[in-house]
Amino acid sequence: MRTTTAYLAESSGAPLRLQEIQRRELRPEDVAIDITFCGVCFSDVHALQGQGPFPLVPGHEFVGVVTEIGSAVTRFAVGSAVAVGNIVDSCGTCTMCAAGQQNYCAKFPTLTYGGHDRQDGTPTFGGYAKEYVAAEAFVYHLPERLDPASVAPLMCAGVTVWEPLRQWQIGPGMTVGVVGLGGLGHLAIKFAHALGAHVTLFTTSAGKADGALELGADQVVVSGDPAAMSAQANTFDFIIDTASAPHDLTPYLRALALDGTLCALGALGSMEFDPYALLIGRKRLASAGSGGVPATQEMLDFCQLHGITADVEVLPAHEVNTAIARLERNDVRYRFALDMGQMSAP
Numbered sequence: 302m303r304t305t306t307a308y309l310a311e312s313s314g315a316p317l318r319l320q321e322i323q324r325r326e327l328r329p330e331d332v333a334i335d336i337t338f339c340g341v342c343f344s345d346v347h348a349l350q351g352q353g354p355f356p357l358v359p360g361h362e363f364v365g366v367v368t369e370i371g372s373a374v375t376r377f378a379v380g381s382a383v384a385v386g387n388i389v390d391s392c393g394t395c396t397m398c399a400a401g402q403q404n405y406c407a408k409f410p411t412l413t414y415g416g417h418d419r420q421d422g423t424p425t426f427g428g429y430a431k432e433y434v435a436a437e438a439f440v441y442h443l444p445e446r447l448d449p450a451s452v453a454p455l456m457c458a459g460v461t462v463w464e465p466l467r468q469w470q471i472g473p474g475m476t477v478g479v480v481g482l483g484g485l486g487h488l489a490i491k492f493a494h495a496l497g498a499h500v501t502l503f504t505t506s507a508g509k510a511d512g513a514l515e516l517g518a519d520q521v522v523v524s525g526d527p528a529a530m531s532a533q534a535n536t537f538d539f540i541i542d543t544a545s546a547p548h549d550l551t552p553y554l555r556a557l558a559l560d561g562t563l564c565a566l567g568a569l570g571s572m573e574f575d576p577y578a579l580l581i582g583r584k585r586l587a588s589a590g591s592g593g594v595p596a597t598q599e600m601l602d603f604c605q606l607h608g609i610t611a612d613v614e615v616l617p618a619h620e621v622n623t624a625i626a627r628l629e630r631n632d633v634r635y636r637f638a639l640d641m642g643q644m645s646a647p
């Protein structure tokens with residue numbers, strides 16, 4: 302085993318503390334990555350405040366530099382700039398994996414943290430750390446010319462909205478609604494706009510309007526205003542719902558056009574809606590989670606081409622507990638990236 306330093310929580314609600322953890326020695330297909338920036342995802346907060354598993358090192362959207370390669374590695378060399386998302390392995394043989402949907406692997410994908418290595422069963426620890434070891438098949442080249450800290454959130458938040466936008470073939474002439482303006486929502490606006498769609502943000506707070514227009518939204522609708530919502534009835538080809546707080550989906554189903562689709566990503570624990578809002582207009586309710594390897598690569602290529610990155614607030618890694626506390630109360634615009642070059646006790 303090899304030793305590295307990481308921010309680890311021992312139990313639910315406990316603060317992250319700097320300590321040593323163990324990573325596996327490199328297998329032939331592995332690369333070792335010196336982590337430079339790690340995004341802070343809402344999943345990290347959920348895991349820390351909830352069921353873990355503990356001990357927990359969060360972090361599943363990070364970038365870094367390859368420091369060592371296994372004997373069978375072909376796509377990377379020492380010094381390669383790379384990015385890693387929320388999956389680091391899958392079975393490779395099931396129908397989901399064969400379809401390039403490793404995120405839905407029938408034998409469960411190996412999560413970047415909170416999972417177990419498929420070969421030796423050891424728990425996986427995430428990217429709030431100095432070093433990560435991963436199989437090259439789940440490591441991506443960092444797009445050139447893009448700011449590394451701002452690329453990190455693409456690896457979870459980005460692909461989570463990218464894959465549905467592509468699956469529903471969002472493009473010019475289409476009307477797209479984005480519900481919620483956080484880490485996922487702000488990237489959904491950028492992607493849908495760059496894909497050529499007419500984009501509307503649905504938000505609970507009118508104060509977010511200017512920010513949304515700067516990101517590429519064409520209009521903003523305050524979801525708490527019944528008249529404004531009624532005015533959107535039967536309008537949208539596709540709505541992507543990223544709001545994590547529990548809420549009724551019915552107003553968004555009503556806002557869909559004939560045969561339109563609402564893809565709900567956020568509040569799955571409490572999905573409530575009036576079934577008649579599906580019936581009237583032959584509408585569809587769908588969901589999705591994360592992305593497979595091909596979609597992740599496609600997203601990175603698209604971002605490179607269009608110069609798209611996440612809007613991040615970079616914090617030194619030792620302020621990790623501040624980042625978690627602020628994200629919990631949605632006090633971030635729009636994603637934190639931890640500078641892992643500044644690791645010291647929090």
Ligand SMILES: [Zn+2]
Binds near residue numbers: 343344457
């Ligand atoms: Zn995430």
Ligand SMILES: [Zn+2]
Binds near residue numbers: 392396403406407408
């Ligand atoms: Zn599989």
